[in-house]
Amino acid sequence: MTMYRIQAPDFNLDLTLSCGQVFRWDKKDQWAGDVNGAVVRAEQEGSELIIESTLDKKSIQDYFRLDDNIEKIYSEIGKDELINSLIRKYHGLRLIRQDPWECLASYICSSNNTIRNIKNSIRLMCECFGNRIEEGYYSFPTPEALAQVELCDMASCRMGFRAPNLRSAATMIADGEFDLNGIKDMSYKKGREELVKVKGVGNKIADCVLLFAFGKLESFPVDTHIEQIMERFYSKSFHDAKKSKKRDTIADFARGYFGRYCGYAQEYLYLEDLEKL
C-alpha cells in the first residue's frame, strides 16, 4: 500500500466518479473503491490526484483515461452552444476504463432500474459472492463464482428478473462459450453484434460496455435520460422515427452529429439530465 501523486490536468475526480458510469465508489472524507481487485483511495488537490493503493501509477492513469487528449475531444464534440455550455459546466468529467466483466454484469443489472437500486444490488452481490479484500471492501465476483450461485441465493441481492440473465452471462463466459475480452480487438459494430448475443443485453447495454470498458468512443448509449434530453434539444433531427427504433435513431444521429468521440458528449448530456432535478 503506497501513496503517490499523479498529475491530472483537465480532470475532475468528483464528477468522474459520481456521474453514474461506475457503481462501486463511495466518498466519505475521500473517495474509495475497488479497481480490478485492489482498493484505491483517491482525492484531488488542484490538478493533482493523491492516490493510496497497491496499484501502480500506470494502472490508475489507464483507469481514469488520463491519456485522453481531452481538449481535442472537446473541440471535436463542441458542435453547438448546449454541448459547449455542458463542457464548461462539467469540465474535467472523464470516461473511465472499467473492467469488461464488471461493466457487463453491472449494466445487465441496470435495465429498467434506478442507479440507487443498481448500486445496492451490486454491493450485496460483491459482499455475498466476491472476495474480501480488506475490512469493508469486496472484489467483484468472477464469472466462475457467479456461475455456481443458485438463483434463489442470488435473490438476496435484490436483482429481480435480471438474476437469470446475469448468471447466464457468467456461465457463458466461465465456460469459454463467450469471449468477452476478445471484443477489445473488434470494431465498434462487430463488438455490438457479439454483445447482444448475451441474454439481457440489447443495444443500449452493449453500447455501455463498448464505451465504458472497451473505450469505443463512437458508442452513444441511449437510455431514458438521454432520450429525454435529446428530444428536448435535438428533436428536429429525428422526430419521424418509429417508436421502437427511436433510440437507435438518436444514437445514429449523435454519432453523425458529434463525431467519433460522441461517447464523451453522451456522458455530459447524461449528467445534465440527472442534475436537472
Added chain:
DNA sequence: CTCCAGGCTTACG
C-alpha cells in the same frame, strides 16, 4: 394507488 427507473424479451397482429 400509479408511475418510473442508465431495457430487454417474448408474444401477438
Added chain:
DNA sequence: CGTAAGCATGGA
C-alpha cells in the same frame, strides 16, 4: 414488419 405486455424492486 410493427407495437405492447411483462418483468422484480423501491422510491416518489
